[in-house]
Amino acid sequence: MTLKTRLITGTLTSAMLIAGTAQADRADWPENFTVGTASQGGTYFVYGSGWANLIADELGLSGGGEVTGGPNQNLALVHGGDVAFGLTTMGPAADAVAGESSLAPGVPMDNVCALFPMYETPFSITALADSGIESISDIPDGASIGFGPAASTSDTYFPAMLETLGVEFDRRNGGWNDLGGQLQDGLIDVIAFAAGIPIPAVSQLEVQTDVNIIEFTEEEQAKVMEEFPVSAFEIPASTYETLEEDARAVSMWNFTIAGCDLPEDFVYEVTKLSMENNDKMRDIHRSAEFSVPENLKYNTVLPFHPGAVRWYEENGYEIPEDLKL
CATH class of the missing domain: 3.40.190.10 (Periplasmic binding protein-like II)
Known part of the structure; x- marks a missing residue:
């Protein structure tokens, strides 16, 4: 066997060993x-x-x-x-x-x-602009609020947060797209979102109608942070066309x-x-x-x-x- 042949054979053998090892490493991988x-x-x-x-x-x-x-x-x-x-x-x-x-x-x-x-999940609130709801304290007693799917992060924590802030509400559940449609049709008053930003459903609402993205006051933010495993967060104004400045929130x-x-x-x-x-x-x-x-x-x-x-x-x-x- 010539030197050239030995080199080629050795290279091929090494390549086969590497390929075999790679294949063996995947032996217990899920299909x-x-x-x-x-x-x-x-x-x-x-x-x-x-x-x-x-x-x-x-x-x-x-x-x-x-x-x-x-x-x-x-x-x-x-x-x-x-x-x-x-x-x-x-x-x-x-x-x-x-x-x-x-x-x-x-x-x-x-x-x-x-x-x-x-990423961090901000807890944010959206209402239609013509609802007159511009702050958490504006949410009327008995307002119907969509909290997302049952047992989601939003549904687990947001109702308790709003109760801590003195809001009385009628609790609704559903997918975000469905709740966005209900808000636009006037079937619910508010959506309390816990989702990474920009939230697709909010971006879609902005295209179709005027909305208010409601921020926490400093006092509301501090009170929620004392009671729940969340931290301070600001939704950048660039996130949504509706926002003219950063909006105060909390996140997880x-x-x-x-x-x-x-x-x-x-x-x-x-x-x-x-x-x-x-x-x-x-x-x-x-x-x-x-x-x-x-x-x-x-x-x-x-x-x-x-x-x-x-x-x-x-x-x-x-x-x-x-x-x-």
């Missing part, structure tokens, strides 16, 4: 996957469905987003293995870990792991989640893809500009999946020991 999102018309649906398509396309798998009731249900679905991935907020996540989820009281959800930060962080029993190599590749391609993530929804490793610190509740931990540590990000499995 397909589902991402639990929320109702159509909300940011979760747009973000989650787009992210699912990105994973599927880049990793050569079959996968997609699924309409769900939102963060609470996504936690339960991931915990039970009904979906591989989901989107949630830190408030419902803390309740789920403690066994205090409204969907499964007394059942600690210990098969839910964090992947990466998404969102994270993607995965079943803790998913294969480590699979989750490593999903995390790598998501964290190393923020331009593609922003193409899905502009709120993904905050979907960066620097925001890992906002999860203090869920353990990170071992596959995610491996990517973060390889890239110089520290995961607290109490958030590792």
Whole structure:
């Protein structure tokens, strides 16, 4: 055998070994996957469905987003293995870990792991401009308020927030697109949104009619922050055509989640893809500009999946020991 032949043979053998290893690494990967999102018309649906398509396309798998009731249900679905991935907020996540989820009281959800930060969810209020409602204190007693899908983050926290602020209301549930239509038709008075901005349903309403986006006063903001797991937030004026200046609000962080029993190599590749391609993530929804490793610190509740931990540590990000499995 000549030197040239040996070199070619050695190169081919190495290539085959690498290819074989790559194939072996995928041996325990799922053939397909589902991402639990929320109702159509909300940011979760747009973000989650787009992210699912990105994973599927880049990793050569079959996968997609699924309409769900939102963060609470996504936690339960991931915990039970009904979906591989989901989107949630830190408030419902803390309740789920403690066994205090409204969907499964007394059942600690210990098969839910964090992947990466998404964005902050502002709690914002929208009414028709001709309603005369320009502040929270303007909301009349008995007003019908849409809080999103039942057991969603919005439905879990916003009613209690408004009760804390002295608002008396008739509670309504539904998907964001449906509630937007009801508001426009005069069937409800207000929508209390908890969703990443810009909220598609609000953007659509702005095109079709005049709306008021109602901000919290400083006192209202401070009172809500004392009572609930939220932080101060300002909705930038550039978010909606209706806004002439930044609007004061409160917010809660969102994270993607995965079943803790998913294969480590699979989750490593999903995390790598998501964290190393923020331009593609922003193409899905502009709120993904905050979907960066620097925001890992906002999860203090869920353990990170071992596959995610491996990517973060390889890239110089520290995961607290109490958030590792």
